[in-house]
Amino acid sequence: xxxxxxxxxxxxxxxxxxxxxxxxxxxxxxxxxxxxxxxxxxxxxxxxxxxxxxxxxxxxxxxxxxxxxxxxxxxxxxxxxxxxxxxxxxxxxxxxxxxxxxxxxxxxx
Amino acid sequence: xxxxxxxxxxxxxxxxxxxxxxxxxxxxxxxxxxxxxxxxxxxxxxxxxxxxxxxxxxxxxxxxxxxxxxxxxxxxxxxxxxxxxxxxxxxxxxxxxxxxxxxxxxxxxxxxx
Numbered sequence: 001x002x003x004x005x006x007x008x009x010x011x012x013x014x015x016x017x018x019x020x021x022x023x024x025x026x027x028x029x030x031x032x033x034x035x036x037x038x039x040x041x042x043x044x045x046x047x048x049x050x051x052x053x054x055x056x057x058x059x060x061x062x063x064x065x066x067x068x069x070x071x072x073x074x075x076x077x078x079x080x081x082x083x084x085x086x087x088x089x090x091x092x093x094x095x096x097x098x099x100x101x102x103x104x105x106x107x108x109x
Numbered sequence: 110x111x112x113x114x115x116x117x118x119x120x121x122x123x124x125x126x127x128x129x130x131x132x133x134x135x136x137x138x139x140x141x142x143x144x145x146x147x148x149x150x151x152x153x154x155x156x157x158x159x160x161x162x163x164x165x166x167x168x169x170x171x172x173x174x175x176x177x178x179x180x181x182x183x184x185x186x187x188x189x190x191x192x193x194x195x196x197x198x199x200x201x202x203x204x205x206x207x208x209x210x211x212x213x214x215x216x217x218x219x220x221x222x
Contacts, residue, residue: 006151008149032209034209034210036213041215041216042215042216043113043199043201043213043214043215043216044152044199044213045212045213046210046211046212049209049210088151088152090209092208092209095208096154096167096208097154097208097209097211099151099152100151101149101150101151102151
């Protein structure tokens, strides 16, 4: 079993829709939970991270962590074509950052 | 502005060649990392370094070595390239104590023929 599981998609939604991206993890040692965004032919960039269970909001983006079920989510409100990218969840614990495989998202104008 | 640069965007090499991938960061970060990214497998850690002349194996170090002679530069070496090392290689850096916040370079797409 992989330490971090993420549906690879691809996921296509119309502009303006709410997008939900999800990951599950198996390692209870994970302390930080991150979302990275990767545009085509670019390196990943950190979108947001959270330490505890609950929600963290940054503009149109909300990261949600449920440690009891080992489930993390990223919600994008009012999605824009510029949000089209691959989104990778990342979990940090035991001095190591472990990534999911990434979900490829396309926002259709 | 934070910047991580990689020496090449695209590289084509032949089986058996020695390959050097260079990474430079200008943020005075202590930590540097090399990953490879493959479809369906995501990002996998090859090697990392916490300080100059220090190196630690990641999850898939076989067939690779690294060198960190200066704080800003971290090199990945493929001693004898093989076709299964065809991949996207990504370098990243972070401050000491902030491994969760890594800054990535643009990547090098390596093809081994």
